[in-house]
Amino acid sequence: MSTSVRTNESVSATPPPIAKAPGWAVSGSPLTAHRSPLLLFEHVSKWYGPVLALNQVTLELTGGITGLVGANGAGKSTLIRLATGQTRPTVGRVTVGGIDAWDWRARLLVGYCPDHDAFYEDMSGREFVHTMARLCGYDRREARRRTEAVLDRVGMSDRADRKLRGYSKGMRQRVKLAQALLHDPDLLVLDEPLSGIDPVGRQEQLELFRSLAAQGKCLLISSHELEELEKLTNHVAVMARGRIAAVGTLQQIRDLMDDFPLSVRVDVDRPRDLARRLLDVPDVIGCDVGGEEGSVVVRATHPRRFYEAFGRLVVEEMIEVRRLEPLDDTAHAILGYLLGGSGKT
Amino acid sequence: MANPTDALLRYRPWRGNLRGPLNGSWAMARVALRLMFRRKLFWALYGLAALIFFFFFYGQYLVVWIQLQTANQTVSLAGLQVRAGDLTRFLDRLALNGSAHTFGNFIWFEGYIGMIVLALAGAVLVGNDFHHGSLPFYLAKPIGRWHYVLGKCLGAAAFVNLLTTIPALVLFVQAGLLYDWKSYYLEHGREFLGILGYGAILTVTLSLLLVATAVWVRRTVPLVMVWAGVFVLCRMLASFLVDGQRLDERWRLIDLWNDLYLVGLWCLGAEWDSVRPVDQPQPWEAAVVIGLVCAACLLYLRRRIQAVEIVQ
Numbered sequence: 251m252s253t254s255v256r257t258n259e260s261v262s263a264t265p266p267p268i269a270k271a272p273g274w275a276v277s278g279s280p281l282t283a284h285r286s287p288l289l290l291f292e293h294v295s296k297w298y299g300p301v302l303a304l305n306q307v308t309l310e311l312t313g314g315i316t317g318l319v320g321a322n323g324a325g326k327s328t329l330i331r332l333a334t335g336q337t338r339p340t341v342g343r344v345t346v347g348g349i350d351a352w353d354w355r356a357r358l359l360v361g362y363c364p365d366h367d368a369f370y371e372d373m374s375g376r377e378f379v380h381t382m383a384r385l386c387g388y389d390r391r392e393a394r395r396r397t398e399a400v401l402d403r404v405g406m407s408d409r410a411d412r413k414l415r416g417y418s419k420g421m422r423q424r425v426k427l428a429q430a431l432l433h434d435p436d437l438l439v440l441d442e443p444l445s446g447i448d449p450v451g452r453q454e455q456l457e458l459f460r461s462l463a464a465q466g467k468c469l470l471i472s473s474h475e476l477e478e479l480e481k482l483t484n485h486v487a488v489m490a491r492g493r494i495a496a497v498g499t500l501q502q503i504r505d506l507m508d509d510f511p512l513s514v515r516v517d518v519d520r521p522r523d524l525a526r527r528l529l530d531v532p533d534v535i536g537c538d539v540g541g542e543e544g545s546v547v548v549r550a551t552h553p554r555r556f557y558e559a560f561g562r563l564v565v566e567e568m569i570e571v572r573r574l575e576p577l578d579d580t581a582h583a584i585l586g587y588l589l590g591g592s593g594k595t
Numbered sequence: 596m597a598n599p600t601d602a603l604l605r606y607r608p609w610r611g612n613l614r615g616p617l618n619g620s621w622a623m624a625r626v627a628l629r630l631m632f633r634r635k636l637f638w639a640l641y642g643l644a645a646l647i648f649f650f651f652f653y654g655q656y657l658v659v660w661i662q663l664q665t666a667n668q669t670v671s672l673a674g675l676q677v678r679a680g681d682l683t684r685f686l687d688r689l690a691l692n693g694s695a696h697t698f699g700n701f702i703w704f705e706g707y708i709g710m711i712v713l714a715l716a717g718a719v720l721v722g723n724d725f726h727h728g729s730l731p732f733y734l735a736k737p738i739g740r741w742h743y744v745l746g747k748c749l750g751a752a753a754f755v756n757l758l759t760t761i762p763a764l765v766l767f768v769q770a771g772l773l774y775d776w777k778s779y780y781l782e783h784g785r786e787f788l789g790i791l792g793y794g795a796i797l798t799v800t801l802s803l804l805l806v807a808t809a810v811w812v813r814r815t816v817p818l819v820m821v822w823a824g825v826f827v828l829c830r831m832l833a834s835f836l837v838d839g840q841r842l843d844e845r846w847r848l849i850d851l852w853n854d855l856y857l858v859g860l861w862c863l864g865a866e867w868d869s870v871r872p873v874d875q876p877q878p879w880e881a882a883v884v885i886g887l888v889c890a891a892c893l894l895y896l897r898r899r900i901q902a903v904e905i906v907q
Contacts, residue, residue: 334735354616354739362735368727370626372633384622385736387613429732 627750693770789863
């Protein structure tokens with residue numbers, strides 16, 4: 251799976267601390283070298299009347315799975331609407347495969363699974379997906395073939411003849427996903443695709459997303475289900491107040507958060523000795539000994555350098571480490587730091 | 596998840612040509628039609644429409660039969676001897692004789708039924724797309740915004756034609772068969788074109804008006820109220836102003852249904868003196884009003900389409 255995401259927040263206002271991170275640009279990846287970006291935002295701003303929903307966003311996706319996270323009102327939905335040609339940017343340009351996203355031809359490349367599940371309730375799932383296939387421009391036979399294929403793929407073949415009004419939330423999610431897959435799009439934009447799906451169904455969907463990414467599709471997944479998103483990908487774009495606050499792997503983002511030292515819990519037999527030695531390591535700014543028996547909580551400024559130094563120390567001093575647990579590099583914690591809250595989205 | 600269909604899902608390369616966004620519009624129209632014919636609530640109205648059609652169908656036959664077979668015969672009615680031809684005088688007003696007024700009246704009645712159904716179905720067909728947020732499903736497919744509008748208009752248009760133009764053409768064919776068909780079809784070419792013209796005007800106006808008002812008000816009750824205002828209230832007001840207050844006949848132009856009827860009769864080549872009620876504006880004036888209404892709908896739709904932001 252190849253993922254390349256590049257962001258470049260620009261001009262005016264206070265730039266978010268992470269988005270300018272130079273380490274994240276992967277412009278030399280094989281995908282970017284051989285084809286135009288699948289999804290490209292160039293200095294895009296979007297106003298809804300007096301409300302600035304998206305502020306000078308530059309973003310580039312070429313493949314793989316990217317999670318889109320952020321608090322409510324951060325601009326995720328606006329970004330998705332722009333990417334799928336639902337709305338037009340006030341300033342800037344959005345292209346899909348080099349075609350303006352507003353142009354209907356661009357949507358030949360995009361599959362969209364919206365978070366709304368408002369259908370014609372009188373239709374069966376099969377009829378709905380078939381109608382969507384006809385909207386894609388397939389003839390009757392091909393539309394039927396694709397309908398059956400995607401329904402089977404999302405596990406809805408046996409229930410597709412029921413009326414949509416009788417569907418559960420999870421079944422609706424599957425039908426929505428099926429219609430997004432119909433025309434074999436290169437870019438899949440999925441808005442909350444996992445909400446309302448039972449745990450078994452979630453695993454199936456995650457597997458499906460992984461297999462799609464393995465086939466070379468680019469997936470942009472907006473979700474509040476951070477744990478599930480972490481299982482799927484560690485590439486995320488974090489949105490806050492209409493800007494892309496950070497983009498990259500969770501580890502890269504965490505590494506760049508100089509203002510928030512990493513906390514790591516280490517369980518050893520002699521915690522005080524370890525704490526004393528760790529305080530000599532340049533990147534360690536503090537250690538808390540106590541709390542639970544035999545544990546030290548270390549706060550370090552530069553995670554990567556800290557881990558390297560810690561590894562050397564453990565080997566040289568032959569320290570037996572029973573447990574090593576980073577306390578705040580989960581998606582929740584990172585988002586909490588970035589968004590100034592608990593990280594709950 | 597079992598993957599027996601992975602081969603399918605790798606999407607064997609599509610070798611055909613995609614049919615383009617116009618095909619998508621037609622797919623939407625089919626869905627719209629299916630939805631309208633599925634609603635059991637409307638079946639009573641369809642039954643009424645069928646009743647009107649059969650009334651005209653058998654009425655034409657009856658009138659011809661009476662004229663040819665029993666016109667000079669007398670029948671006993673409550674002990675009185677009455678000429679059979681006099682018994683069908685009440686049908687004269689409906690002109691069940693294959694003339695311009697036959698088709699004009701038929702389309703007027705059938706169109707009214709269609710108009711009621713459209714007013715009731717507008718929210719389902721178009722309004723819900725905006726109100727419940729199902730528009731993204733359409734607009735995320737490779738069709739443009741105008742294709743969406745076209746698809747919805749096509750659905751309404753097909754429905755209007757199924758209710759008006761096509762049955763009127765059947766009546767035209769029947770009328771020819773009742774008389775000398777060669778001379779009838781040759782001499783009544785204007786009526787044939789008139790049926791198509793009246794149907795087209797009704798189709799364009801009602802479908803544009805439906806989509807525009809459904810996009811505007813979105814829900815069934817407000818939509819019915821708006822249409823009742825346009826087609827019933829304005830009609831009553833026009834009648835009050837012209838027939839009651841003796842104002843200028845141009846006040847009838849505020850009655851859009853009457854305007855459609857006037858232009859339809861002009862298309863059918865009806866004699867202007869025979870148009871009821873009397874004191875009617877000129878057909879070109881009615882055509883201008885219809886044109887303005889259609890232009891207003893298009894302008895409104897254009898504005899809405901450009902601003903389809905789907906903002907909740």
